[in-house]
Structure formats: structure tokens, C-alpha cells
Amino acid sequence: MKLVKNAIGRLVPSEVNGEKQTPYQGIGKHRPTGNKAKPQISTCADYPDDGNKVVKNLKEALKKAGLKDGMTISTHHHLRDGDVLTNQLFDTIKSMGIKNIRWFPSASFPCHKHLIKYLEDGTIHHIEGSMNGPLGRFTTEGNMNGVGVLRSHGGRYQSVQDGEVHIDIAVIAAPTADPFGNSTGDRGPAACGLLGFALADSEYADKVIVATDNLVPFPCYPWQIQGNNVDYVVEVETLGDPSKIVSGTTQVTKSPDRLLIAEYVADFFEKAGILKDGFSFQAGAGGTNLAFALILKEKMIAQNIKARFIRGGSTKYLVEMLEEGLTDYILDGQTFDLEGVRSMRENPGHVNTSPFTSYNYHGKGNFASIIDAVVLGATEVDINFNANVVTHSDGYLLHGIGGWQNCLFSKCTILAIPSFRDRIPVIVDEVTTVTGPGELIDVIITERGIAINPNRKDLLKAVKGTDLPIKTIKEIYEEVNQICGGAPAKPKVNKDKVVAVIKWVDGTILDSVFEIKK
């Protein structure tokens, strides 16, 4: 495997799973040429006149779709850790004696541990998609046949749109669907909110199978996936466990340090001039972010300020802000709790977005860069503001990229992070894996102070004279090293074996994950 240095000096392979790759060139530097992928032309003559595309079961649908060794099969992860369908799908594929599948999920979760045996026995050749937990560990230890490819939500859309990844068969878990294939995630026993992560799959895959545990008469409306892109519909007993479908991290933090970070973030919004009528922001569903949203909300009420829009994943906290008239809209990319799902279904103030509208970098603009400020997390940040969200300091790949890379394009990107976790510094000299280039990361907010990227002279000027605890990133780094007794030990890795690559939003390779020496 030949490694080359990319534009931020990271070693990345020039070829991955037999396909030539472009190393990362810098923000906006890699210019796509050519045309989008071009799906096959279908004809209504091949589809039932009455619109009923229901077939007996998943096996029948896979057979009709022409499943063969070596194909690419895609799934979405809106059911998160409650997903039952994907495991059944691969049980079925295994039972059909099929080998060497490239699995192209939008993400995998601990529940997909079940699939390790199929990675071992060659049913699945490799995974392209975020690997949260066990599959990431399996991969980092060098056990996967191929190289993992991690993409952001927008990067996944881009890769399919641009023809980098050709999906042979997409299997879409649909909490409600009609026999024509119109599908939605906002209702049904396995309601998960949106199905946007399956949009590219439905548009570009050769064959599209919708699996549902809630078949309704045509038309299933509103729909999120269009039946006109669907080949077969399958009824299954259950898609998943509703209690695990929504995100687990929807409790406001109780840690004094995290609460302090949340307060600093809200203060920064106010004092840097972000908080003003008609503003917009995005904050995730972690405990610190939820605390921040609550504090910001108090400030908005006190100052009579209304947002134009908030980007979700929706949680009950955002829903309350919508219902109390503190924002005109929530732009949802996914949905993090059941209150979010309910509100999405009922309140026209929810704007359903997708990786196409929000995140695709190879589009005519996207929503991510329009947002005034985003508050994100990271596993590590370095003194050049480069950040990591996929590996830990021990080198293990345990998290996906999600929409994180895409969100970095906001007008002000803030990482709200503790300066250390379990006595391991989060602020480091060099991150284990670069997931986001420092030039896009504007502000680091920790419990020990706020560091502003020196490139953002406008922000430095805006906060001058305020009581915000502004420090340099170097100052925070040194404080933390003192507290923790030094930098974390670098992981012992096999530099000859790349186990996974991190794609940038434009399809180039930003960094590599190397095999851990056990």
C-alpha cells in the first residue's frame, strides 16, 4: 500500500480497495470534473400497473433484484441501535450463499456486532460507512478484509451522486410505506423521524427494496422516500426496537465542568454578536449542548430575540423553543427523541432536510454554510485547531463522522469540549486522526477557557474587552498537560497497514487509521 502526504501532511493511501484515490488538497481546492452518476432508465412496462410492488419476503426481493457476489448493498441508520432489519438482511444474504458484499451503511451501531461473523466468514468483504463501537474496534485491530471508508453524511451523498460508490441494491427500512414504495419515518411502530440518509440510495441504486412493518394503502403521505424510485416492497414483522431508535444522549449534563462549558458557549454567542434577531444555530444532542440550548433560550427570552431557524436533530428542548415561538423553523436532519418525532409529524415549523439539501459539497451550495454558528464536539483537538471525532487517543476507531465535517462550513464553528477526559488530555499537540482541518474550526470552548482561531481576527476583535475567558490554544494545552501529567501516549500502530480512511467532504482522503499493534 503506497502512502502519500496530503495537503495537511497526513499519510494517506493512493489506492483503497483497488480504487485510485485523490489525497486531500485543501478547502475548496479539489475541483470535481465530469458528470454525476447516471442510473439506468426504467420503464413502467416492467412494473405492475396497479402499483403493487409487494413481494413475499426479503429473500424473494433480493433474488428479484439480482443479488450476486461482490455487490454493494446499502442500508440507512435512522433506526440507530434499535435496528433489527440489517442483521436479518445479512442473515438472509448469508443463507443465500452470497459472498464478498461491500456493505455501505450510512452508519453502523453496537447492535450490528452480529455482523462480525459475516465479516469473518467473507459474506461481507468490507464496510464503507461510520463504525460506532464494536465494528470499529474489529476494524482497528486489522480484522476486516478490505479497508474501511468513513464519510460524512454529505460525503456519502456526494460519493453516490458523483458515481464514486455505485449501489447495486439499497434496502430501506421504512417505518410506514405503501405498496408502491412511498415511505416515511415519521409514523408507525418503528417511527424514527426522518429517512434522509436513504435519499441518495433511493435515487441512485440500481434496485431499491423498501422493508416495512407498517404497510398502509396508497398513498402513504407525506412521504420522505418516493415510491417512483422503489422496485420492491417487503413486509417484515418488525424493523426495530423503538426504545433504542432514538438517541440515548438526550439528558442535560449534571457535571459542573460541562455546565460551565455550556455557559461559556452561550456567553460567547451573546458577546461575539451571534445572538441577534433572525439568527440561526445548530447544536447537537449531547448533554453539554442541551445545557447550552437551555441557557441560550433564557437569554433569547430575556432579550426578546427570535431565531429564524435552528438546525436539529430535534429534541424536546428544540421542540419547546419552536412551540414557544423562539424560532420560525427547525431544520431537521434527523430526530433524536420521541418528542422530536411527534412534533415533526404535527408541526409545520419542521423543515425536513436531507444530506442533499444540507450537506452535499458537490451541489449548488448547501444549507450548512448558511448557519450563523454551530456547536460541536470532538474526541481531540490540536494546537493547530485540527480536530478528531473518529478515533480515541489510543488509536481505536470508535465513532462515525456524521454531519460533523459538513457543519464545519458554518459562519462560526465552535467546539465545546472538556479539556481532558479521564485524565487524558483532549487538547493535544497533534490529533490521532484529522477529521476536520483547523482552518475551518473557529473557536474551542473548554472549562479552562476559550481559544479563538488566530485566523478569525473578526471574532478576536468582537470579544475584545468582554469578560470572556479568552486564552490561546497553546495556553490551554499547557495547562491541561500539567494537570494530566503530560500528553497521552501515542498509540502503537502498524504504519504499513491502513485499516480505514477518512474522506473529506469532496471525496479526497483527509487521513488514515492504522492497525493497532496488540
Next chain:
Amino acid sequence: MKLVKNAIGRLVPSEVNGEKQTPYQGIGKHRPTGNKAKPQISTCADYPDDGNKVVKNLKEALKKAGLKDGMTISTHHHLRDGDVLTNQLFDTIKSMGIKNIRWFPSASFPCHKHLIKYLEDGTIHHIEGSMNGPLGRFTTEGNMNGVGVLRSHGGRYQSVQDGEVHIDIAVIAAPTADPFGNSTGDRGPAACGLLGFALADSEYADKVIVATDNLVPFPCYPWQIQGNNVDYVVEVETLGDPSKIVSGTTQVTKSPDRLLIAEYVADFFEKAGILKDGFSFQAGAGGTNLAFALILKEKMIAQNIKARFIRGGSTKYLVEMLEEGLTDYILDGQTFDLEGVRSMRENPGHVNTSPFTSYNYHGKGNFASIIDAVVLGATEVDINFNANVVTHSDGYLLHGIGGWQNCLFSKCTILAIPSFRDRIPVIVDEVTTVTGPGELIDVIITERGIAINPNRKDLLKAVKGTDLPIKTIKEIYEEVNQICGGAPAKPKVNKDKVVAVIKWVDGTILDSVFEIKK
């Protein structure tokens, strides 16, 4: 121009405007091969980070879009005879000294008479799109430089999707839009309801310009056209005259003959077993159809029957049925009156459809074939059930195809027509122009009786023993000839000059319109 006989014996050119053509092969016989059109890949690096794509004016937008001689420019016709923008667009193109444009509207209306001078001076080379009224007359008299190409709404989507027509620049009149290009037709001073006819244009054109007279802050939501497909946004003073935007034909007929036809149609629904709980139907906005809808409504109320869905264009009559709980949904393709526009905006029972979902024959099925029965019109029908909607018996091309061809795929296609108009028979031995093949037309309902296509043995059986005035088409034909004093004179045409062709839903050529000898 070489003419060949197609599968229903009509003479059609093997080449049109320099491009090779496939003659009509029969229903479902022409199988598309290959792949869909593949638009260029864009990059966000070329679009403003703040999402503001507004440019000074239309000329500026056309310049930035790279307007050149010979390009294909598309527009939509949702503003109907109230459209002001398209005329301004070509005034601008003329002022830029551009020549030989292929104009690709979804339809043209009498208001576009203004463009005849541009057809004469070479600004516009030819029109591909329905030509209602003056432009049709101009074309039939042999005055257009190229050959007109008429497509159904679904055929227009198909032609763009399949790459038969490559749109260089789409100009989309948007009654409401935001600076990013998200657009809708359901609100604003020029509200026209849907914008679905511009969907293909937005997805496949190289450059997309949105023109609006109602610019709102991001996000314009709900949107019908996605800003992610838009290059430039232009503010204009007015898009059109709202009083002419909606269809003029929304008055219930007062003619006793037409009322009788409407009664026969409703009776046929009842006695042929179409009228049952959960059924679906489509009826247009003409006077006879509206009368039919009102009679059917009474039957539904009396028999406690509810439809699953009605396909629009929405009118106040359909809206009332929705509001009174007589149908779960209206599936709108366009909107025919202001009550329809209002209801679409307010009532979630309206399903916004598009030529992609409803009509595209080169898709994985479409909605048209799912409908239990459609009631349509025609200018002529012949004894083989072939029908014409584009020309009159005098040979003049005066109407577009609209969704008419696409609707023929319903489970029961009914033409509700007077047997003669102005003493000219409508039931003829051979139609002037075949717009729909007889094998898809199931029932002809006239004031003189009902003729069922002999192929539909099931329908003949269903009505046996009822009091419906069933006749053969030949019987009606002969009666009418007697009343009118014989068949209409055949138009004197120049068989060496095809002025326009009628495409079938699959892109093949169904028939030709010949130059009228003056």
C-alpha cells in the same frame, strides 16, 4: 424529410430537427436502453457561502449562465395565460443579440403570441412544447424554422431524464422564493399552486435561474423547487397577472347535452362498479367534468361512499369534497382555481405530485396507472377508439397534450365528449392526429350513448342488463354523420412538410402534424 409508417400506420419522420427518431412501436413495446442524463457535478466552492444567489437582473443571470446562440432555454406554464415573465425573458434574449434558441416550455398560451416576432427574426429557432392557440396556428401554417415537438407532461419529464432534451438554461418563475433558490408556487402575489412542471428542468438543466416577485428570507418553506439545484435568483417586478393564472374553464356547464353526458358518466361509474368505497378517480376542470363531479358527489353521499383519493388539478369542487370528508386525499398535479391554491396551502390532504411521480413512463411505475378511472376530453375520436386532443378537424394544431396521454394508463379511461360540435362530427372514421392509441381508451360517453371498447370484455359484462345507453362506436358514428350531413372535409395539407410531431410517453413518434395549404 423521410417519412416512415409506425405501428399504428401513421406517417412519421425518421429525423426531427436533425435528430434521429424512433417511430411508435406499440404500448410498452419500445424498451429504453442505457442510462439517464447525467448533469454536471457542481461544487459549493463556486457558490456563495451565505447562500445568497441573488443577481441584479435577468440579463445578468443569463450572462452568468453563459447564454449562447443555439442553446435550449426552458420555462414552465403554471402561470398559464397570465405569464408575463416568458415574454420579458425573450425580450432580454433578443436585446442580447442571441439567435436560434430552442424554446422548451412545458406549454405555451395565447399570451405568448408576443413571441411570434422572435420566431420570425430567428431569435427562437423552434418550440418543443405544447402550443395552445396562436403559436400553434403559426406553426401549422408552416412559419416556424424548425419542427415543433409536442410531448405530454410525463413525456417532457422522460425526455429530459433520458437525455433526449438537454436544457442549457432553465428559467423558473417562482411566486415565492428565498435567496438560496428554494421556491414555491403556493403563495405570493402570483401564486399559481404547484411548480411541478419545472421539476425536471431544476434537476437536469446545466444552469437554473429562479425569477420571483416575492423574495422571502431563507428558508422558503414548504418549497417545491429545491434551492440546491438553483444557480441564480432574480427579483422581478411581476411574474404575471393573477387573474389569468388560473384556468378559465371552471364553470359547470349549462348545456343540456353536456349535462346529459355528465349524468351518463356518473351512471357509468355507478353501474360498472367503479364507484365503491376506497375508489379513486380523476376528472379535469372543463364544464362537463365539473358537472360530473357534482353528480358523482351526490351519489357518494347517498351511498355513504368515500374515495381514497381524487387526482386534481384542484378546483373548488374537489376542495369541497376533501373538506366534507368524501376523499382522504387530492393528488394535485396543478391547480385550476384560487380555492384550489388556498386549500393546497392550508390543507394537508393535498398531495403535491409532479410529472415525475404521476406521469413519467420511464420510471419504476407511476401514479397514473393506479387510478380506477379517469374522465377526459378529446377533439376527435375515431371508430377504432383512437383519439385526438391536439388538432381540430381542419388540421390546425391548437392544443397541447398536457397529462392526457399519461392518464390513458388508468384502469378505466373514459372520454366524455359531445358527438359533434358546431355541426362538425367529433366521432370520425379516422382522427386527424392520433394523440392516444385506441387500445388504451376504454369508454366513449356522448349525449347519444356510451360506446365501450370491444377489448374491454370485463366492462361490457359489467354493464350488461343495466339501463345505460350502450351502443357501438360505429352506431354513434353513423348517427352523427346523418345529423351533420356527413363526415367533415379532410384538411388540405402538404404531406411533404411535417410542422410538428406528437411524441408518445416513451419518446417514440406517434403522429405528425402537416403544413396546412392556404
